[in-house]
Amino acid sequence: MWDFLALALLLLRFSKKCGYIVLAVAIMMGCSVGVLDWTALVWIVATGVILLIRTYVKPYRSWRHLTEAVLVADAVALMLHLVHGFKNLRVLDGVYVSPDSLPFTMYYNFDKALVPFILLGCVSTLFYTKHHKHVSWQWGLLVAAVPGLLMLATLAGGLRVEFHAPVWLLDFTLANIFFVSLAEEALFRGYLQQRLARAVNPAAALVISALSFGVMHYHGGLMMVLFASLAGLIYGIAWMWSGRLWVAVLFHFGLNLTQLLFFTYPALRHLP
Structure with a gap:
């Protein structure tokens, strides 16, 4: 099921x-194994109806701002796991990457994975x-900024340089690319930054979306x-610079992966 969900994305x-066809298969599989209960299914169907109305019902075009606001609120609620009925799979439960790291719990998030499907209905250029x-x-400087930021966090006392090769690296890769990074980049870059850049200076849109992303943490x-x-x-x-959402996703995943492999993850554990 999770492979189908990743393939759909x-x-x-x-x-x-x-x-969307592969997503429908993943949803049916999710219902059959109990990852989605009836409340989640009702939520998904209702969202699908709004997307269909927004796409195909011509007289409804005068309400496009309203439907977009509802869909974005829907995406944010799913992002923050506020919608009941999603039984996300807990892949890791309080594991320690190293003695100096905080415990790390990881999920395969079905609710969060739905965010790009919803936002694509709002912005065709997502x-x-x-x-x-x-x-x-x-571009070389931007790539170098990834380890540079991690070193800055180390100097600030939030991380420590370490090397890890966890046995669950492949699970982490699948979860982080498709069920974390893609969803977050779709919301904060593909939607928010793009929408803001049409109304304000692109630099201001960049800063606002970055700060919004920070506040989420x-x-x-x-x-x-x-x-x-x-x-x-x-x-x-x-x-x-790229105009491509997947480039932002790869930078996002690249930073998370670099931290996992070479620094304390998810943060430094301050032992008493």
Whole structure:
């Protein structure tokens, strides 16, 4: 089921119809194994009806702003796991990557994975839009900013340099690319930053989306908010320069993977 859900997300960039068909298969499988109960199914069907009305019912075009607001609120609720009925699979439960790391719990998130499907109904250019070309050395600096930010967090006392090769690395890769990074980048870069860039200066849109991304990590404390906001700037620049959502996703996953392999993860455990 999770492979089908990841495949649906992958196909969404190339064929919207194929992506939704594979998603329907994943939803049926999720219902059959108990990952989705009837409340989640009702929520999904209601969201699907709104997407269909927005797409195909011509007289409804005068209400497009209202339907978009409802769909975005829907996506945010799913992102924050506020919708009942989703029994996300707990893959890791309080594992320690190292003695100096905080415990780490990881889920395969069905609710969060639905976010790109919803937002694509609001912004047809979610995955690809116009971009600003930049030369290779500028991209090199942006890539270097990923380990640079992690070293900055280390100097600030939030991380420590370590090397890990956890046996669950493949599970982490699947979960982080498709059920975390893609959903978050779809919301904060593909939707929010893109929408804001049409109304305000692109630099302001970049900063606002990055700060919003940082605030979403408030549960980790002030340092996590600051770190996530700076990371959001990197992802936002990657999206702005490339015009491709998947480039921002790869930067997002690249930072998370680099931290997992070479630093304490998810953060430094301050032992008494």
